[in-house]
Amino acid sequence: MPVQRIKFYQTGSFAVGNRLLDPDQRSVQADTARTNSLTKGHRACQGCGEALGARYVLDAVMRATGNRAVTVNATGCLEVFSTPFPESSWRVPWLHSLFGNAPAVATGVAAALRAKGRTDVRVVGQGGDGGTVDIGLACLSGMFERNDDVLYICYDNGGYMNTGVQRSGATPHGAVTTTTPAGNSFGQGKSLPLIAMAHRIPYVATATVADLRDLEYKATRAMEFRGARYLHVLVPCPLGWRTGSGETIQVARLAVETGVFPVFEAVDGEVTDATRIRRLRPVEDYLRPQGRFAHLFGDTPRDDVISRIQAEADRNIRTFGLTEPDEVS
Amino acid sequence: MRSQIEGSRAVAQTVARCRPEVVCAYPISPQTHIVEALSVLVASGELAPCEFVNVESEFGAMSVAIGASATGARAYTATASQGLLYMAEALYNASGLGLPIVMTVANRAIGAPINIWNDHSDAMSQRDSGWIQLYAESNQEAADLHVQAFRIAEELSLPVMVCMDGFVLTHAVEGIDVPSQEQVEAFLPPFEPRQVLDPDAPITIGAMVGPEAFTEVRYLAHEKHRRALEVIPRVADDFARTFWRSSGGLVHSYGCLGAETIVVALGSVLGTVKDTVDELRAEGVSIGVLGVTSFRPFPSDAVRARLRGARRVVVLERALAVGMGGIVSGDVRESVPGTPISTVVAGLGGRPVTKKSLRALFTDAVADRLEPLTFLDLKRDVVERELGRTS
Ligand SMILES: Cc1ncc(C[n+]2csc(CCOP(=O)(O)OP(=O)(O)O)c2C)c(N)n1
Ligand code: SF4
Numbered sequence: 254m255p256v257q258r259i260k261f262y263q264t265g266s267f268a269v270g271n272r273l274l275d276p277d278q279r280s281v282q283a284d285t286a287r288t289n290s291l292t293k294g295h296r297a298c299q300g301c302g303e304a305l306g307a308r309y310v311l312d313a314v315m316r317a318t319g320n321r322a323v324t325v326n327a328t329g330c331l332e333v334f335s336t337p338f339p340e341s342s343w344r345v346p347w348l349h350s351l352f353g354n355a356p357a358v359a360t361g362v363a364a365a366l367r368a369k370g371r372t373d374v375r376v377v378g379q380g381g382d383g384g385t386v387d388i389g390l391a392c393l394s395g396m397f398e399r400n401d402d403v404l405y406i407c408y409d410n411g412g413y414m415n416t417g418v419q420r421s422g423a424t425p426h427g428a429v430t431t432t433t434p435a436g437n438s439f440g441q442g443k444s445l446p447l448i449a450m451a452h453r454i455p456y457v458a459t460a461t462v463a464d465l466r467d468l469e470y471k472a473t474r475a476m477e478f479r480g481a482r483y484l485h486v487l488v489p490c491p492l493g494w495r496t497g498s499g500e501t502i503q504v505a506r507l508a509v510e511t512g513v514f515p516v517f518e519a520v521d522g523e524v525t526d527a528t529r530i531r532r533l534r535p536v537e538d539y540l541r542p543q544g545r546f547a548h549l550f551g552d553t554p555r556d557d558v559i560s561r562i563q564a565e566a567d568r569n570i571r572t573f574g575l576t577e578p579d580e581v582s
Numbered sequence: 583m584r585s586q587i588e589g590s591r592a593v594a595q596t597v598a599r600c601r602p603e604v605v606c607a608y609p610i611s612p613q614t615h616i617v618e619a620l621s622v623l624v625a626s627g628e629l630a631p632c633e634f635v636n637v638e639s640e641f642g643a644m645s646v647a648i649g650a651s652a653t654g655a656r657a658y659t660a661t662a663s664q665g666l667l668y669m670a671e672a673l674y675n676a677s678g679l680g681l682p683i684v685m686t687v688a689n690r691a692i693g694a695p696i697n698i699w700n701d702h703s704d705a706m707s708q709r710d711s712g713w714i715q716l717y718a719e720s721n722q723e724a725a726d727l728h729v730q731a732f733r734i735a736e737e738l739s740l741p742v743m744v745c746m747d748g749f750v751l752t753h754a755v756e757g758i759d760v761p762s763q764e765q766v767e768a769f770l771p772p773f774e775p776r777q778v779l780d781p782d783a784p785i786t787i788g789a790m791v792g793p794e795a796f797t798e799v800r801y802l803a804h805e806k807h808r809r810a811l812e813v814i815p816r817v818a819d820d821f822a823r824t825f826w827r828s829s830g831g832l833v834h835s836y837g838c839l840g841a842e843t844i845v846v847a848l849g850s851v852l853g854t855v856k857d858t859v860d861e862l863r864a865e866g867v868s869i870g871v872l873g874v875t876s877f878r879p880f881p882s883d884a885v886r887a888r889l890r891g892a893r894r895v896v897v898l899e900r901a902l903a904v905g906m907g908g909i910v911s912g913d914v915r916e917s918v919p920g921t922p923i924s925t926v927v928a929g930l931g932g933r934p935v936t937k938k939s940l941r942a943l944f945t946d947a948v949a950d951r952l953e954p955l956t957f958l959d960l961k962r963d964v965v966e967r968e969l970g971r972t973s
Contacts, residue, residue, distance in 0.1 A: 323779045325649060326788075333790055341786035346779040348652050349788030350675050354645035357637065361604060361649020361657070362779060364633035368603035368655055374781055392645060395638030 281313045281469050288315040288344055290324075295342035296334040300498025302462045302488030302505060303331055303408045307379065309465050310406055310486065311345060313472035318375045323362055324348070327355035327380025327389060330415040330490075331408060353388035355380045356396040359403040367402075375476060376402065382409040382423035386443045393445075397452035400480040406472075407445060407483070410490035418493040425513070426565070427558040428545045430493070436548050436558070441565045446519070449483040453522035460516060461487040463506035467516065467528065474518070487514045495544020507539040512566035515573045527573040536563045584759045589721035589751045592758045593686055593744075594619030596725040598629040599766040600732045602658040602684075604650035606635040606643045610665040611698050612748035613688035617660055640665035644672035644683075651681035652787055654778035656732065659683065662748055663690035666704045670711070673741075677712030677803065679788055680776065682735035682742070684728065685713075689849070689900075690748040691931040699932020700748040702849065702900040706877075706909050712803050714742040714810055715878040716830065717848040721751050721758050726829035727875075729761055730817045732770055737813055738806055739776045745877075747850040749932070761825065769824045807879040814876050832881035834873040835888045837863065841870030843948050844889055846914055847898040848874050851928070851935050855898065858940040867948055874910065882917040889914070895923045896947045898935075902927050907955045928958035 281287050290311035297304035314322050323346045326332045332349045335342040350358045359378035366374050378396075380389060385407040396403055412430050413419040420430040423442040430437070449457045455478040458471040468486060475482045489505050491498045508514035509528065513536060516528035537559060540546040549555040570576055587595075594616045597605075605624065607617035624634040633650075637643045643659045650657040661669060666687055676683050687705045691697040705715055714734060718724035724746040731742040746752060777785060791799055811832065818830035836856055838844055847855050852873045859869050872888050874881070889895055895918065897911040906912075908925030915923050926943060929935040939959050946952045 321781045323653070323781065336786055336789035338789040338791040338795060341789055343786050344784060346781055346784040347786045347788075348649070348779055349790075350645065350648050350679070351671055354641060354648075354672060357642040357645030358649035358652075360635060360637075360642075361606075361646035361651070362653045363649075364604045364606075364635050364646065365650040365653035365655030365657075368631045368633045368650075369653075370631065391638050392642050395642055398638075399636065 280466060281316050282309065282465070284316070287312045288320060290315055290343065290345045291335060292342050292344050294340065296337060297330065298492050298498065300491045300501045301330070301334075302490060302501045303381070303410055304334065305501070306408050306462045306468065306486045306488040307331055309462070309468050310472045310484065311377070313469040314375070314377055314404070314476055315345060317473045317476035321373050322375045322377055325350070325355050325359040325362060325376065325378045327384035328352035328415070329381035329384050331379065331381065333415055352384050354392050355384060356389055356403065356405055357392040359405065360396050360399070360401045363402045376404070378403050378405040380407060381414065382407055382411060383413040383421040386422040386445050394448075394452065397449060397454050397481045397483070400454060402479050402481070404475045404482040404484065407485045408488045409485055410488050410493060411442070412490070412493045414490050414493045426562055427549060427555070429548060430545070446483065446485045450519045450522045452481070454481040454483060455479070455521060456482040457519040458483075458517070459485045459487070459514070461505040461509055461514060462489070463502050463509060464516070464528070471518065493545065495547070496542060500542060504539070504542055507534065507542070510534045511536045511539040512570040512575055513539055513562070515569040515575060517573050524573060527575055529577065530570070530575045533570070533576055536566050583762065584757050586755055587758050587760065588615065588753060588755045589724055589746065589758075590615035590688075590753065591619050592721055592725045592760050593728060593746070594623065595760050596728045597658055598623045599761055599763050600729060600770055601629070601656065602632060603655035604633050604635065604646065604657045605659070606637050606646045607660045608637055608640045608643050608665060610640070610662050612690060612700075612752045613660045613662040613665070613686065615752065616686055616688070640668040641672055644669040644676060647683045647685075648672060648676050648679065648681055651676070651683050651775075652679065652779055654773070654775040656773045657683045658685070660686035660688065662688040663692055663704045666708060667692060670708060673708055673711040673713060676741045678799075680739040682739050682773070684731045684735055685741065685743050686728070687743050687745045688748040688752045689745050697931040698748070700750050700900075701930045701932070702745070703902070703930075705743060705745045706901040709878060709909065712740070713878065714740055714807070714876070716742065716744050716875055717877055718744060718746040718751065719834070719850060719852045719873055719875075721746075721754060721756055722827075723829050724751055725758060725760055726821065726825065726827070729766055729770060730821050730830045733817050734810065734813055736773050737817070738810055740806055740810065745849065750850045759827070765825055769821065810879050811881055811883075830875060832876045832884045833888060834875065835870065836873065837870035838872055838888045838892075839870070840868070840891065842868040842893045843896065843944070844870045844872055844892040845896045845898060845944065846872045846874060846885075846910065848877060848910065849900060851898060851900065854935055854937055855940060858937045858944060861941070862944055867944075869944060869948065877910070880913045882913070885914060885917040889918045889921060892921060894947060894950070895921055896926055896944070896952065897923060898926050898928050900929050902930065924952040924954055924956065926956045926958055933959060
């Protein structure tokens with residue numbers, strides 16, 4: 254059944270579940286028959302955005318596929334916190350191989366299913382930003398370019414968190430990590446959604462754990478397409494971002510409301526929709542609560558770094574039309 | 583049916599008759615002809631159902647094979663040299679996860695300096711990866727070993743590498759009996775995977791294992807290899823009964839019984855070694871040859887049984903353990919403690935191993951004049967000039 258997009262922001266609530274809606278429009282998590290793909294007992298830190306994101310995405314995928322999906326996972330927090338042998342938090346078929354090869358392993362799964370004529374079973378690959386934008390990029394690009402029938406999800410926490418918060422290719426400009434102790438002076442971080450779009454794959458989308466209905470919608474929508482699909486989810490990491498474990502959702506929302514993280518969809522390489530920002534905020538609002546940016550506001554404030562980050566956010570706002578009014582249709 | 587055919591094509595056709603469901607590989611000489619031929623067989627529909635995946639690297643190739651195998655498909659790939667090293671991380675995964683992938687390694691030297699010619703440095707660098715390694719002596723054996731490899735791999739749930747010497751075998755055209763579809767089907771049952779990714783019975787494959795269980799996991803891998811020492815000869819016997827020719831097994835002895843000197847070698851060089859030994863035997867020299875087909879697992883018992891009674895053993899190596907000497911020699915020494923063993927490093931990077939050189943070498947060996955470590959046909963003047971300059 255095709256999923257209808259529901260926009261919630263006029264209500265001011267992003268709460269999951271809404272019993273006033275028709276059952277098929279309710280949040281996946283509101284459904285008592287959800288799969289609990291990533292179930293309780295895992296060892297993620299309190300407030301881990303990645304654990305939250307993964308659960309929402311996979312449950313949505315399972316609902317969209319009638320519980321017929323196979324997952325492949327790159328090395329990283331998600332794999333480590335969910336599978337301490339002999340325990341496993343996964344209630345879906347799940348395979349871990351390596352840090353850099355999840356997209357290619359997923360391709361292999363998809364190829365095997367095709368050879369066996371099993372069109373009912375779908376494949377999902379997933380990994381952190383390090384596994385995706387750095388070490389696994391060649392495999393991912395190959396998977397995109399061949400248009401293999403795989404949905405790949407990147408949980409972007411802006412660093413190599415599992416190995417103790419080192420800089421990755423997706424770490425934002427200015428952030429402190431254990432390998433950039435004074436804050437990095439590199440670019441803005443690789444935008445893998447744009448790289449994915451350049452491959453003209455059927456579907457690319459970004460989302461955050463601040464808007465879980467939107468996240469579910471995008472995972473569901475992605476399963477309506479065949480071929481290579483890419484979902485990039487911003488998942489704050491309390492440990493690496495040096496935020497309180499109760500601030501995960503808030504800080505993800507600030508990333509969206511400042512324009513730092515544009516939320517959009519692209520079909521066949523063209524942007525088709527972007528989530529508008531209702532109340533635009535300066536990037537400082539996003540940076541200030543995070544310990545990894547504390548040095549920008551210290552004794553010697555780094556206005557230069559802040560204005561550079563602001564300029565990047567402004568560019569996102571322009572590029573994706575984030576402050577333009579919604580079209581009335 | 584016997585036909586004049588290139589080694590690579592014979593292997594490709596044989597592999598196709600084993601009905602792999604996923605085939606992938608990345609081009610590298612001297613392996614390329616094998617996957618080219620397979621891509622044609624898939625495109626023409628002769629090999630179906632089969633997915634031919636064009637990957638972006640060897641790391642991708644092994645990864646695709648891992649995903650396919652974990653989903654219950656018979657998976658095949660091929661590589662050589664730098665490509666095998668580029669796969670290294672994934673090789674350990676394939677064996678660690680117990681995935682019965684079959685791979686051809688068209689053996690080639692490893693750079694630098696870059697060199698495309700044959701030696702065994704590539705496969706031997708992956709000695710401890712947990713893969714079974716079988717070495718083909720001829721193109722006939724290369725083809726036959728692939729049929730056996732799928733059976734061995736699937737029976738043990740372990741990956742198998744069939745090593746065939748690059749160019750010397752891969753590019754040589756000769757008369758080969760390519761196993762027919764009917765024969766292969768009579769010999770190789772359909773693949774029944776031990777465990778698969780299946781939404782109807784979800785399992786977690788590849789969980790994180792800590793110190794409390796890791797040793798046990800590795801022990802089990804070792805034990806599987808010990809078991810392979812029984813499976814490999816049994817499969818070879820079955821093969822002989824089905825195909826009416828013998829091929830494979832752990833070792834091949836050639837006049838070892840009662841021989842005072844025995845030469846141990848792997849791969850295509852065995853042909854030249856045997857020719858040379860024939861000549862020496864005709865002259866009354868007591869010398870035999872032991873060909874090792876299974877390098878991993880190393881068949882210590884079988885080697886010991888064949889070398890028992892020899893006064894000296896010469897191990898001809900096509901790879902070098904830098905800073906140590908021989909690779910196979912260590913295993914042979916372990917198998918026959920007390921027997922004097924000389925290591926001969928020969929044919930690195932495609933240097934021809936000639937009958938003339940071998941004859942001189944064996945004559946020295948028989949006269950107990952051989953150094954413990956010899957580099958066959960080493961150009962002494964060149965290395966001494968260089969050593970003089972750098973010391
Ligand atoms: C080839 C290789 N290099 C390095 C590592 C060590 N390593 C394991 S997880 C990891 C970082 C994972 O970062 P990311 O992909 O961003 O995921 P996160 O843990 O942040 O969710 C690294 C560097 C590895 N396992 N394999
Ligand atoms: S380090 Fe970060 S990403 Fe990893 S489990 Fe903790 S909060 Fe989650």
